[in-house]
Amino acid sequence: MTDRPVLALVAHDAKKDAMVAFVRRNAEKLSVFRLVATGTTGGRILDACPELNLMQLKSGPLGGDQQIGAMIAEGRLDGLFFFADPLSPMPHDVDVKALMRLALVYDIPMALNLSTAEILLRSARLTGLRTTSATPEISVPR
Numbered sequence: 626m627t628d629r630p631v632l633a634l635v636a637h638d639a640k641k642d643a644m645v646a647f648v649r650r651n652a653e654k655l656s657v658f659r660l661v662a663t664g665t666t667g668g669r670i671l672d673a674c675p676e677l678n679l680m681q682l683k684s685g686p687l688g689g690d691q692q693i694g695a696m697i698a699e700g701r702l703d704g705l706f707f708f709a710d711p712l713s714p715m716p717h718d719v720d721v722k723a724l725m726r727l728a729l730v731y732d733i734p735m736a737l738n739l740s741t742a743e744i745l746l747r748s749a750r751l752t753g754l755r756t757t758s759a760t761p762e763i764s765v766p767r
């Protein structure tokens with residue numbers, strides 16, 4: 626086990642080249658994280674930067690987004706960089722929304738595009754992206 630912060634990297638197909646270029650440019654900064662990625666995104670990243678500590682999950686449409694969502698719910702994720710494609714219909718759109726929703730519920734730092742990811746990565750909180758506790762306060766209606 627390692628206590629490095631855990632960062633998830635996800636990119637839809639139209640954004641994968643941008644994700645790979647981002648990771649190449651920032652490989653040194655990203656090396657402080659334990660990285661997880663959805664299947665195809667992770668494969669592309671590892672082809673470009675095999676030295677990175679990256680665990681490949683399932684492909685997004687086959688449950689990868691939900692795996693990352695589960696990590697958030699269990700307090701095992703510190704940040705999410707998700708280069709989302711707003712112009713293409715996705716068969717697993719509900720999974721994408723569910724992942725983004727959990728990141729909001731648990732206040733996980735989440736970059737949905739390249740510009741925000743660049744800013745987050747340069748922020749002072751490189752080694753502890755999450756600022757709030759993993760368990761949100763939820764009021765359950767009675």
Ligand SMILES: O=C(CO)COP(=O)(O)O
Nearest residue numbers: 663664665666684685686
């Ligand atoms: O579809 C995705 C996220 O919703 C990404 O999955 P892949 O990285 O397997 O293409």
